[in-house]
Amino acid sequence: MSQPESALADAQAGGRAPESLAALAQRYGLRRxxxxxxxxxxxxxxxxRRHFILTYATSRNVSKYSESALGQLWQVLTPLLNAAVYWLMFGIILDQHKGIDNYPAFLITGVMVFTFTQRTVTGGAKSISSNLSLIRALHFPRASLPLAYAMQELQQLGWSMGVLLALILVTGETPTLLWVLVPLSLLMQLVFNLGVSLFMARVGAFARDVNQLLPFILRTWLYASGVFYMISDKTKHLPDILRWxxxxxxxxxxxxFMRDLLIYDRFPERWAWTTCIFWxxxxLIAxxxxxxxxxxxxxxx
Known part of the structure; x- marks a missing residue:
């Protein structure tokens, strides 16, 4: 019998009021x-647990397409099909390409970059609620799950970036020295994605309805992020505070930031660096x- 159990039994045998469990735990230095x-x-x-996080992310990636006929090829086909749909809708039907040089590259870059954040946030919001059996069976830091989901999207991003660079070259752009800053841009975005994913993981764990609302929130965010149009052009008649x-x-x-590096061949301005680093x-901290x-x-x- 342990010391706390023995003390509790002695108190009961002697007719004394037993100490509370909290007091006993404090006396013997026990913690939950x-x-x-x-x-x-x-x-x-x-x-x-970094190896667990990476292994879990990789296994999810492999199993995601294991039952489809084309398998891992969907990691290439998915960004290609998304780019084709958005080009048809916004480049041809809605005619948003006016005044934008190399609109196909402009559009594809916006879609690929935003999709990285969109998929990471969506995965993070479901990372806790979708793994309750694992959480209840094993003791491990729960942040491992949203981090693993973010690593899964980072692995898929490798395929998307390959497609993006190939399509940009096809549209007539040529590689420049600024392209070496692309990994730095993705690193800043990854850190941002991790922070938002962790935030949404807690929200999704206790407010399940947020997973139903999230697609609408992300779609609104998509339309407000200049994916299909140039913000400075469409907002020039709006109040300064709204444009800002x-x-x-x-x-x-x-x-x-990514468009500056891949398309416009210009070093991002100070405000772009400040904004990306700040977010x-x-x-991540919050x-x-x-x-x-x-x-x-x-x-x-």
Missing amino acids: AIARPSMPAYLRQLWD ALEFNPAAAYIE AVFA GFWYFWRAEERYGRG
């Missing part, structure tokens, strides 16, 4: 097994803190 660890300890736990808000939109900032740092605060509650109920 699922208690939220400190932030440094939590970060160490995540680092210790649209340009400060993180998705629009990452899209414009990456702010989203999202991680918000998710960590509810660590003890995931999987209950």
Whole structure:
């Protein structure tokens, strides 16, 4: 019999009121097994499980297309088909290409960059609620799940970027030295995506209806991010505060940053660097803190 159990039994045998379980735990230095660890300890736990996160992401990628006839080829076909649909709707039917040089490359870049964020946020929102059996069966830092979903989208992004670069070359653009900054642009966007994914993972865990609303929210965000049009051109008659808000939109900032590197052959302006770095740092810190605060509650109920 352990010391706390022995103390509780002695108190009952002697007719004394037994101490509360909390008092006994405090006396003998015990703590809850699922208690939220400190932030440094939590970060160490995540680092210790980095191999699990990468393996889980890879296995999800492999199994995602395992039952389809074309298998992993869909990782190439999906971005191609998306680009074709948007080109048909916005480039031909709605005639949005006026005043924009190389509109096909302009459109494809916007679609690919936004899709990376869109898919990561969607996966993060479902990462906890879709894995309750795993959460209840094993003890591990719950942030591993939204991080694994983000890594899964990063792996798929490799295929999308290959398609994007090939299509940009086909439309007449030529590689420049600025293309070496593309991985840095994707890194900033990845950090931003991780933060938003962690934030949405907690929201989706306790407010299940948000997964039904999320497609509408993301579609609105898509239309407000300059994917199909140039924000500076469409908003020149709007109030300055509204135009500034649209340009400060993180998705629009990452899209414009990538277009500068791949299409316009110009070094991104200082505001673009500031905006992209700000959103990456702010989203990661705020999202991680918000998710960590509810660590003890995931999987209950």
